Amino acid sequence: MINFELKYEKTIKQFLERIDFAPDIAIVLGSGLGEFASHLEVINSFETKELAGYPSSTVEGHKGKIIIGLYGGKKVLLFQGRIHFYEGYQLSECLLPIYLVVKSGCKNLLLTNAAGGVNDYFKPGDLMLVNSFNYMSLYKEVAEVLGIGSVDQRNMFLDFPSKVINNKIRMGALNGKVTLKEGSYWFSKGPSYETPAEIKMFKKFGCDAIGMSTVHEAIFGAFLGLKVGAISCITNFAAGLSDTKLSHKEVMETGLIAKESFENLVKSTIEGL
Ligand code: HPA
Numbered sequence: 706m707i708n709f710e711l712k713y714e715k716t717i718k719q720f721l722e723r724i725d726f727a728p729d730i731a732i733v734l735g736s737g738l739g740e741f742a743s744h745l746e747v748i749n750s751f752e753t754k755e756l757a758g759y760p761s762s763t764v765e766g767h768k769g770k771i772i773i774g775l776y777g778g779k780k781v782l783l784f785q786g787r788i789h790f791y792e793g794y795q796l797s798e799c800l801l802p803i804y805l806v807v808k809s810g811c812k813n814l815l816l817t818n819a820a821g822g823v824n825d826y827f828k829p830g831d832l833m834l835v836n837s838f839n840y841m842s843l844y845k846e847v848a849e850v851l852g853i854g855s856v857d858q859r860n861m862f863l864d865f866p867s868k869v870i871n872n873k874i875r876m877g878a879l880n881g882k883v884t885l886k887e888g889s890y891w892f893s894k895g896p897s898y899e900t901p902a903e904i905k906m907f908k909k910f911g912c913d914a915i916g917m918s919t920v921h922e923a924i925f926g927a928f929l930g931l932k933v934g935a936i937s938c939i940t941n942f943a944a945g946l947s948d949t950k951l952s953h954k955e956v957m958e959t960g961l962i963a964k965e966s967f968e969n970l971v972k973s974t975i976e977g978l
Pocket residue numbers: 819820821822893898899915916917940941942943944951956
C-alpha cells in the first residue's frame with residue numbers, strides 16, 4: 706500500500722493535535738449535504754487548509770472543513786466536503802481523509818454523496834442506501850493505492866457495505882420515519898455527466914444510481930478495517946431520463962430539498978449506534 710505515514714507525516718500530526726478522542730463515527734458529507742454540520746455541538750472545527758499537504762476541494766458545496774463534535778452524546782468526526790478524483794488529484798490524495806479517520810481511532814465510517822437516479826422508481830430528493838457497487842473504471846488506481854495485483858475481490862471487500870452499519874442506517878430510517886430506498890451505486894469518473902446511451906446500458910446492467918465519489922473511499926476504509934456504509938441523495942434523473950439539463954447547480958438545489966430527510970436519517974443513525 707502507498708505509504709501514507711511517510712507521505713502525510715506532517716498532515717497526520719497536525720490533525721491528531723486537533724482531536725482529543727476516538728470518534729464513534731466519521732461522516733463525509735457530499736455535494737449539497739454539508740449543512741448537517743449545524744446539528745453538532747462543536748468541540749473543535751478547523752479548515753482543512755490548516756493541515757499541511759491537505760488537498761483543497763475546488764468544487765462548489767464542498768467547504769473544506771473538519772468538525773469534531775457531539776450529537777446525542779455520540780462523538781462525531783465530520784468532513785464537510787470531499788476531494789474528488791476528477792479535480793485532478795491522485796487517488797491517494799482523495800483518500801487522505803479516510804486515512805485520517807483510521808488514525809483518529811474511529812471504527813465506523815458513513816459516506817454520503819449526491820447521485821443521479823438511474824432506477825425508474827427513483828426521483829430527485831430520494832435517499833438510497835448503497836447495498837452494492839461498481840467501480841470498474843477505477844480498478845487500476847485503487848489497486849495501485851492498495852498495492853494489490855489480481856485478487857479475488859470477494860475476499861477483500863466483504864465488509865463494504867458493512868452489514869452492521871447498513872442495518873444501523875435501516876433502523877435509523879425506521880426510527881426517524883424517513884423513506885429509504887436501496888440500490889447499487891456505480892462510480893463514474895466525471896467530471897462530465899454521462900451520455901444517455903451510457904445510462905441506458907448501466908440501467909440494463911443493474912445500476913440504480915450513479916455518482917463521482919464514494920466507492921474508492923469505501924474500499925480503502927474497509928481495507929483498513931473500518932465498518933463502512935454509504936447513503937446517496939438522488940439529486941437528478943440521470944442523463945436521458947428527463948429533459949432537465951444536468952448541472953452541478955441542480956445537484957446542489959436538490960440537496961437542499963432532501964436536506965430535512967437526509968439530516969433526520971443521519972441523526973437517527975448516529976443515535977442508534
Ligand atoms: N452523474 C454522475 N454524478 C452525479 C450525478 C449524475 O447524474 N448527479 C450527481 N452526481
